[in-house]
Amino acid sequence: MFYWVALIVFAADQISKLFVRLLMNVGETHTVKQGVLQFIYLQNSGAAGSTFQGYGRWFGILAAIIVIGIIYYREVMLKSRPRVLDFGLGMLAAGAAGNGIERLVYGKVTDFIAFGSGRGSMNLADLAINIGVLIIIVYSLFFSKQWKQKHTVS
Template identity: 45%
Template structure:
């Protein structure tokens, strides 16, 4: 249940934030929100990270669907167990679906969160979900692998 909740929250937050950005910011215009805490700059990315593969963004929609299918398959087989794995895969799938919706509907992903002053990275909520999901999945895998190894040594 955690997986579905996290994925739905990431997808909804991503799509709502992108709707707000498309409705209130002109393309290429920088601004700040939340009292200057967050710097925003609306860009449309027709490719992948850093606009690599520009113009081929829709090719990534089937990849997002494949990611969802693989995660659902492994979940059904009991391979992705534990609260942290649920959170990590939920973040990752929610992010993948958020960007896939943009690519399918607009043929471009709306990016708007400027990482920090002095950096060129522009991202969105889906990108944050994807990155956070990968980190949580890796940490969960490493932590529980180590925990299982320690339990096996203790059992010997």
């Protein structure tokens, strides 16, 4: 499941960014619902929240290290792979890879989704990272002990 999730989310992220770059101008905004959802084409050469501007390629290298770390953890460190954890790791890896590739190639990422007003913008890779981290945290806090107790021999 990990590789399928990662592949599908990575492809959706890259295709959506390509469409935004082809169909919109930087700074152009399309409001879907006022105060709820806007599509606004921005380029971010820094980190989350537009911090550390100009260090995009360094964050691309960091993203590559993170993806390698996730794959290593999944393939070598995990003895068994619960589906929910595999899904969360796939989302996290896809998001890191999606933004990492863009940072390495262009030195910046394409952001185009803005929720609410004044909260900044993101892309599908950012959403995947947030969902993946949330799934991993919830699994770790609430389900990993139950799963281990159920699947280990005493």
